[in-house]
Amino acid sequence: MNRYLPLVVVALGILAFATLMLVIAPGIQMAQRSVPEGLRPYSEQEQRGRDQYVSLGCVYCHSQQPRAPEQAPDGERGWGRPSVAGDYVYDRPHQLGTMRTGPDILNVGARLPSESWHLTHLYQPRAIFDWSIMPAYPYLFEEKPEAAPGDTVVVLPEGFGPASGVVIARPEALDLTAYLLSLDRTYPVPEDALRDDGYARKEDGL
Amino acid sequence: MPITMGLLLALSFVVSLLALGFLIWAIATKQFAMDRAHAATVFGKQGADGPDTDGTHLFDTTGIDRISARPVKLLILGAIFWLIVGSTFGVIASLKLHWPDWLNQAAPLTFGRMRALHLNLVAYGWLSQIGIACMFWILPRIFRTPLRAPKLPVIGFWLWNVALLLGAGAFAHGWTDGEEWLEFPWQLDMLLVLAGVFFVVPLVKTARAREVDHIYVTGWYFLAAMVWFPCLFFIANIPGIHYGVEEATVNWWFAHNVLGLWLTPLGVGTAYYFIPKIIGKPIYSYSLSLIGFWGLALFYSQVGIHHLIGGPVPTWVVTLSVVHSVMMFIPVIAVAVNQHVTVARNTWALRESLPLRFIAFGAVMYTLASFQGSIEALRSVNTITHFTHYTVGHAHLGAYAFVSIVMFGAAYHIMPRLVGRDFARPGLIRLHFWLVVIGFAIYFFSLSIGGVLQGLAMLDATRSFAESVILTKPYLEARSVGGTMMTLGHIVFAINVIGILRKPRAAETPVAAE
Structure with missing residues (x-):
């Protein structure tokens, strides 16, 4: 040239x-x-929680795209049905992820619907799973001598909380939990839903 | 579906016609007629005058290097600064994966932010800057004319580094665009784009004022990369128009093209210049480099969606990217034949020149990284390796073992010619080489083995997810060991470069080149 x-x-x-x-x-x-009928936009609090999720870089360990049963046992693990393009129309920025250092969480709100569980897990993942390598997020919480009215107290097993007083969830923790609980794409998908069907076999009609 | 398919077919037809038109034009104007005389463009006007392995070539007979020296020196120093900062964050992120309760007191210390800092600072601070330094060193030489507007890149350098500094602060405080490879807030992206203009304008002016008829293969890679990357970067960062899965396709179209159309051309182009230059003999088969270059452009630009295999994207676009990933064998083999045969026929040069050891090693890693990438994109293989640490190992084989190590060699070759004296302690260069090579080997093999085991565990419904986490821990620990060795190597690299710059002025010989 x-x-x-x-x-x-x-x-x-x-x-x-x-x-x-x-x-x-x-x-x-x-x-x-078409946008799936069961999908709703994030509420203001859920969106704030989602912004926390984005800013803490959760996407580097958690995917949000369960695979099809022909490819992997994601459904059997409780991660939900294979996701389709329409499931993400309200996601800005997208958080599909490319890593499963932790599990897929597109349907974590359906699989683990307890706010209390998530708060404990965010405060100290090893209070629930001793094998977990997820970071703890103590700065989303604060320690107080005793809970004031309206405070959400984090339930902690022996040895994981402060020596005296209680652990209270800050608004950031509550927002993040609200987002996690909103992750629930268990509604039926539209007929014309799009996804990669490359692992489906011919006899499955594709 | 029929509308899309029909549109795509019509489009392919139009594009094929355009490509055919280009081919006819190129043949008619002899753009493809390349011979060994063209391959000798890397040498001076007199042609090859022996290997360029020692201090006897330090003389700048044409005055070209004297003009490029300032921006090149600044860019190399800036790059090394970010290399050390970026790899330190990488080591911290790596340690955090097996010491999850270490450094958890504040949000800026969390894994997600450390990882973003690592990736962006090494990609834009180290790899991009050192690559741009190579452009400013090599292009005026192969065009045999001094760099035009040499003050602009100095301004560009400062803008670029201010943007990086602001970007690092932004990530640490959680201000991010939130997509892998696109974390920089878009406001700072625009600052990077502006800095890019200050780099591109002088190089294009130099290209247009060149005093040779032929553009050497390195020039194709560099000239193309410097229009590809700004376009990619700009489109992917326009705020507010991308969302949902469409945004994910933009994300991976961009992210893989950062490697394919930016870092790879920088690395391959640099190797294409220095290998024949150091050995003193032209590249093995010059016409093969045409296939390598256009093949890369055509195939590499469409591989990105292999990051979304099995995901919520149309099947056809995944398949398209898988096919193009496999097609990458063609350009890679073309480059491999050219570069490796040239080195293999002149193994004596590896003993003579330490920089060539880095560059030739890096060139081999390009071949391996690309082969691995093509195979990894196959659905059967990807189903195991996707979502695992294996991918991280592969990314480092490309960005580190290939591009970074080629760049280490380039810096070691440029520095003596830039300051007009040799390195005082070549032993430290050898130490750098072995630290990063052994460190990388530990890094790569631990993540690759651990990643495959992790992937197999995740595919087995009878094994709990916990098992896939627990079994990777020893491999993650080994990765931290490898990563620490690589970082120590980078510190030795910095000591070497600062050492050659600080040597007393008394020992100076005339300034550098051709």
Whole structure:
């Protein structure tokens, strides 16, 4: 190659083509599909909790995209049905994730619907699972000599709480928990739902 | 579905016609007629005058390097600073995975933030800056003309580093765009884009003022990368238009293209220049480099969605990315034949030149990383490795063992020619080499083995999820050992570079090049 302009024009043309194939075409296709009826937007508190989730970088260990039964036993683990594109229309930014250092949590609100469980687990994951390698988030909580009216007290097993007094959930912890509890895509999917069916066998009708 | 499919078919047809038109134009104007004379562009006007392995080549006979020296020196120093900061965060993040209760007192210390700091600081602080330094060193040389507008890159350097500093503060406080590889808040992204303009303009001006007819293969990679990356970066960071799964496709289209269309061209282009330059003989088969370059552009740009295999995206786009991932064998083999055969025929040069050891090692790692990536994208393999630490090992094989190690070699080759004297203690360069190579080997094998075991455990419904976490712990510990060795190597690297800059002025010989 001996010319600058043709080199750059063709290089950009190839990139534009890739953008069309990987971003624009699937984007158009997904936008045409209906939003599942059971899906609702996040409430204000849930969205605040979601912002906490994003800012603490939870996505680096937790995916939010259960796989199909033909591919992996995600459903048997209680992680939910295979997710479809429509399940995410209210997600900004998306948090699909590429890692399962911890479990998939797209349906954690359905699998573990207890606020108290989540608060304990966020304060100290090893209070529930001794094998867990999830960070603890003590700064989402505060220690007080005793609970005031309206305070949410965190239930802790012997040896995990402070020597005296109680652990109270800060608003950040309550918001984050509200978001986790809102993660529930157990509603039925629309007929025209989109997902990668590449692991389905031919006799399954695909 | 039929509408989409019809549209895609029509589109492919139009694109094929355009590509055919380009091919006819290129053949008619002899763009593809390349011979060994062209391959010798890396040498001076007189052609190859022996290997460039020691101090006898320090003379800057053309005055080209004198102009590039300032921005190159700044960029190398900036890159090394962020390398050490970024890899320290990497080690902390790694330790936190097996010491989960260590450093948990405040949000900025949590794993999620440390990991984001590590990735962004090494990607934009270290890899991008050292790559840009190589562009400023190599392009004026292969164009045989001094760098134009040499003050602009200095401004660009400061803007870039201010953006990084602000970005690091932003992540630590939880201000993030929240997507892997796209964490920088978009306001700071725009500052990075502005800094990029200050880098691109002088290089394009230099390219247009070049005094050779032929653009050497390194030039194709660099010139293309410097238009690809700003476009990618800008589109992916426009706020407010992407959402949901569409945003995920943008995310992985971007993230994989950072590797494919930015870091890889920087690494491959740098190796393409220094290997023949140091050995003193042209590259093995110059016309093969055409396939390598255009193959990379065509195939690498479409592999991104293999990060979403089995996910909530249309099947066809996943399959498209899998196919392109496998097609990557073609350009990679073309580059491998060129670079490895050139080195294999001149193994004496590996004894003579320490920088070549790094560069040749890194070039081999490019081949291995790409082969591994192609295989990893196959659905059958991906179902095991997806969502596991194996992917992290693979990412480091590409970004570290390939790009970073090539860049170490490039810096070791450039520095003496930039300051006009040799390294006082080559033993420390050897120490750096063995620390990062052994450290990386521990890092890579522990994550790859641990990742496969983790993936197999997750696929087995009879084993609890806890088992997949517990079994990885020893491998994560081993990774911390490897990562720490690599970081120590980086400190030795910094000592070497600062050492050559600080040597007393009395010993100086005329300034660097060609």
